[in-house]
Amino acid sequence: MYTAIRRYEGVNEPAEVVKRATEEFAPMLRDKPGFIGYWVVDAGAGVVATISVFETQAAAEESTEAAAGWARDRLADLVTGAPQVTAGTTTGLQAG
Numbered sequence: 001m002y003t004a005i006r007r008y009e010g011v012n013e014p015a016e017v018v019k020r021a022t023e024e025f026a027p028m029l030r031d032k033p034g035f036i037g038y039w040v041v042d043a044g045a046g047v048v049a050t051i052s053v054f055e056t057q058a059a060a061e062e063s064t065e066a067a068a069g070w071a072r073d074r075l076a077d078l079v080t081g082a083p084q085v086t087a088g089t090t091t092g093l094q095a096g
Helices: 014-030 057-074
Strands: 002-008 035-044 047-054 084-089
Touching (some): 002 057, 014 035, 014 057, 047 057, 057 084
Antiparallel strands (some): 002 084
């Protein structure tokens, strides 16, 4: 598995960013090859993070490129600056 975490700072309306990401961007990812999961975190203090998990590095990197374009188009009025991206191979414990 490969995970991409995007951290957005300076978010003017975190609840609206979470709503748009969940309702608009998440469904776009669902149909991508290798999609495992997508989560949005309102960390408070104007910080929102998203977590995308895919089977391959290439798919996760494609999701980061898609997120950049989507954010430019749909979040420009709510987010200042580009996100900090942390990505890498994922290991750990999973429920079930």
